[in-house]
Amino acid sequence: MTRLAGSSKLLRAMNASAALAHLLEVGELTRADLRRLTQLSTPTISEVLRRLTDAGLVSVVGYHSGRPGPNAEIYAVDPDAAYAAALSVRDIGASGGPSVVAALCDLTGEVRARIERQVDFLRADPRTALVEAIADLHAEAGVPADKIHHVQLAVAGSYDARAETIRHVDVPGFARPGLVPETAAALGTRVGVDNDVNLAAVAERRRGVAQEADGFALLWLGQEGLGLAIDIGGTLIRGARGGAGEIGYMPLYAPGSIHRKVDLQDLVGGAAIMALGQDHGIPGRTPLDIVTTAATTPGRSGEFITQLADRIAVGLAAVIAVLDPSLVVLAGPIARAGGETLLAAVRDAVHRAAPLESTIAVTTIADDAVLLGALDAGLTAVRESLIAAIRDNQT
Numbered sequence: 001m002t003r004l005a006g007s008s009k010l011l012r013a014m015n016a017s018a019a020l021a022h023l024l025e026v027g028e029l030t031r032a033d034l035r036r037l038t039q040l041s042t043p044t045i046s047e048v049l050r051r052l053t054d055a056g057l058v059s060v061v062g063y064h065s066g067r068p069g070p071n072a073e074i075y076a077v078d079p080d081a082a083y084a085a086a087l088s089v090r091d092i093g094a095s096g097g098p099s100v101v102a103a104l105c106d107l108t109g110e111v112r113a114r115i116e117r118q119v120d121f122l123r124a125d126p127r128t129a130l131v132e133a134i135a136d137l138h139a140e141a142g143v144p145a146d147k148i149h150h151v152q153l154a155v156a157g158s159y160d161a162r163a164e165t166i167r168h169v170d171v172p173g174f175a176r177p178g179l180v181p182e183t184a185a186a187l188g189t190r191v192g193v194d195n196d197v198n199l200a201a202v203a204e205r206r207r208g209v210a211q212e213a214d215g216f217a218l219l220w221l222g223q224e225g226l227g228l229a230i231d232i233g234g235t236l237i238r239g240a241r242g243g244a245g246e247i248g249y250m251p252l253y254a255p256g257s258i259h260r261k262v263d264l265q266d267l268v269g270g271a272a273i274m275a276l277g278q279d280h281g282i283p284g285r286t287p288l289d290i291v292t293t294a295a296t297t298p299g300r301s302g303e304f305i306t307q308l309a310d311r312i313a314v315g316l317a318a319v320i321a322v323l324d325p326s327l328v329v330l331a332g333p334i335a336r337a338g339g340e341t342l343l344a345a346v347r348d349a350v351h352r353a354a355p356l357e358s359t360i361a362v363t364t365i366a367d368d369a370v371l372l373g374a375l376d377a378g379l380t381a382v383r384e385s386l387i388a389a390i391r392d393n394q395t
Contacts, residue, residue: 103115117136
């Protein structure tokens with residue numbers, strides 16, 4: 001009897017999940033629409049809608065009068081049922097921009113608020129800064145704090161979920177053990193943490209050139225560091241301690257440098273781009289300035305682009321040889337600044353260097369991909385938790 005009850009409970013949860021997913025995707029649906037999309041019976045759909053309505057997740061938003069008989073009720077997800085927040089933490093010295101960028105979206109994914117704050121993490125406590133950023137978000141949006149069901153934190157580092165500790169992070173204070181659970185306790189909600197490049201890949205999968213890819217690798221070319229995200233059929237590979245994708249640490253064979261470790265960061269990192277630009281007489285105060293100038297004046301700086309592409313191909317050749325992805329996406333500020341000019345050069349360089357063939361594309365996301373990916377991940381977590389709550393409340 002317990003097994004039958006459990007099976008029935010699971011089935012009801014699956015039915016509710018399917019109906020809610022269709023409502024979230026389409027927007028507004030009648031009972032007949034849901035019956036057609038889910039292939040469930042009329043009584044089952046009626047029961048599912050009752051449970052979703054009682055849970056405060058959906059409501060009647062109108063009536064359809066284009067058919068004979070009683071007007072059909074039109075259902076939609078209540079966007080204010082729950083919210084997800086995203087926080088992207090950056091080293092202000094590296095990016096030249098704000099230290100904390102944050103956004104808040106409702107259950108339908110609509111962004112309700114977005115803020116940028118400069119924080120001196122040498123003096124400010126990270127937990128306090130994060131809590132204050134969330135407070136500013138819900139105040140700007142006019143949303144009660146208890147309606148924020150998940151906060152997704154993006155960091156330029158790796159997150160060891162077992163130890164609940166951020167590693168390989170340069171922002172002061174963020175490697176402190178206990179920071180993440182303490183922040184969650186202070187906020188009174190769940191806090192998820194992921195590498196910023198992984199979250200950029202989440203955005204690329206949902207919004208960018210990788211939407212139809214069976215799997216892809218995303219190479220992040222930042223002004224200071226490199227990163228790699230690996231998507232296999234929609235699942236990100238994070239590694240045992242969250243360190244998968246730290247491609248900047250990939251060691252390289254360098255004759256004459258036996259007393260100094262040489263890695264990919266030394267070839268393609270911000271300092272390397274600055275030095276390469278100076279060698280070719282490309283003006284610019286930052287790596288982004290140099291690549292932007294080179295990409296917009298290819299006749300003058302074609303050799304710089306060619307050499308930069310050759311260096312990028314060193315890393316990509318290893319990625320392609322090991323993973324054989326159908327698609328490689330170049331993302332990050334350097335990739336976006338290089339645009340089609342850098343992309344064409346990288347394609348040529350990889351064709352010469354890589355043993356296998358992969359399609360190479362540049363990201364099409366013009367907005368902040370890391371923040372968007374964090375919102376997407378947070379929203380997914382909120383929706384999954386709501387479904388789980390429905391499942392747990394089945395009787």
